[in-house]
Amino acid sequence: MTTSERGAKVVLVDIEGTTTSISFVHDVLFPYAKENVEKFLRESWERDDTKQIVQDLQQVHQFTDYKDTLNTTPANVDVGLISGFVRYLIDQDLKVTPMKTLQGLIWAQGYANGELKGHVYEDVPAAFQAWCAAGLRIAVYSSGSVAAQKLIFGNSIAGNLQPYLSDYFDTHVGHKQEKQSYENIANILTEKPEQIVFLTDIPGEAAAARSAGLQAIILQRPGNAALTDDQKCSFDLITDFKPLQSLKLPENKHVA
Ligand SMILES: [Mg+2]
Incomplete structure (x- = not known):
């Protein structure tokens, strides 16, 4: 299934464990x-x-x-x-x-001063590029402050990725495991919740997003916490952004 088949207009990305290794922080x-x-x-x-x-x-x-x-x-x-x-x-x-x-x-x-560079996995810049080329908006939602998010992407090991990003959200919009936060984000983005695909490493965040009507996919990056069998059955899983970059999303397990 492709992002267009999913009717996606926005890809909403978490940072730690999703675009960036947890160990970087x-x-x-x-x-x-x-x-x-x-x-x-x-x-x-x-x-x-x-x-x-x-x-x-x-x-x-x-x-x-x-x-x-x-x-x-x-x-x-x-x-x-x-x-x-x-x-x-x-x-x-x-x-x-x-x-x-x-x-x-x-x-x-x-x-x-160049002593710090934001870590992003090597598949991230290509996916950002592909999504933008496909007309999708890319937004960030992380518990780190918006200022810190902009520093990571603006000074990443792959260069300045900020031009790909349209919106940034931190916990001012609400906590990441609460349904209301995702409703707030959809409202601010003025998109239907089902047209937003949220990428994260945390099942509780994916569940909250889905309860607000968003589509959610879980990243299994190296170093991320292991998932239970139940969680593996409940969510779409990917190990990197490559399947999304070629616009072949895993089959949607839970279409509302
Ligand atoms: Mg995370």
């Missing part, structure tokens, strides 16, 4: 932020945006091992202390907003 982006946080803070310590982040970080220490160390007057807070706190938050996977904001700034600098 854990093995490249997080270590990069940890390695560069001290240098970044030292260079930007007097900047207003950094001052605000440091102030916000001091508000989130209560429930951490840093509750006593950071419970001090602002004058005693220095680059070393805040850097250690940020590395700790990353290690503990405590996704507090000021830490995410700071990580975003560190990554933006890394992409800008």
